[in-house]
Amino acid sequence: MSDRGTAPGSSDPDPVGGLSFIVSTDDAEIGRFSECSGLTAEYEIEEYEEGGQNTFVHKLRGRVKYPNLTLKRGVTHETEFLDWFFASKEWDDRGQLSVELLGPDGETIRTWAFEGAFPVKWTGPSLNAGSTAVATEMLEIAHRGLVINV
Secondary structure (H helix, E strand, O other), rough: EEEEEEEOOEEEEEOOOOOOOEEOOOOEEEEEEEEEOOOOOEEEEEEEEEOOOOOOOOOOOOEEEEOEEEEEEOOOOOHHHHHHHHHHOHHHHOEEEEEEEEEEOOOOEEEEEEEEEEEEEEEEOOOOOOOOOEEEHOOOOOOHHHEOOO
């Protein structure tokens, strides 16, 4: 019998669906969202063309880049992330933000943390009386980078 599962220590770990995650700041949980994008880290590549060497170009690793995080969800009565958007005005307000992926049992599978996070854009729903689509809102968050050991 195989030891399959999402828990740490499983010999055959199953991948977790990205359906359940929580976003929180240093101070509090700012909500549960239906979509999160921008969990990316990428190194810039600097090319160096060495004189006399025409068969290849040296590629050197430069700075690491991080895109903004984008969170989307259906509109609810909760206002925590909109409150955070308007409260984060000063440099000192830039704290750590965590995106916590939960397994089917509600236990944490993995956490990604971002240093110096602050909200930069909120987009409300497009309202149309003839539409049957769910009203959604979006929050875009800038940050200084991914924190490895959370």
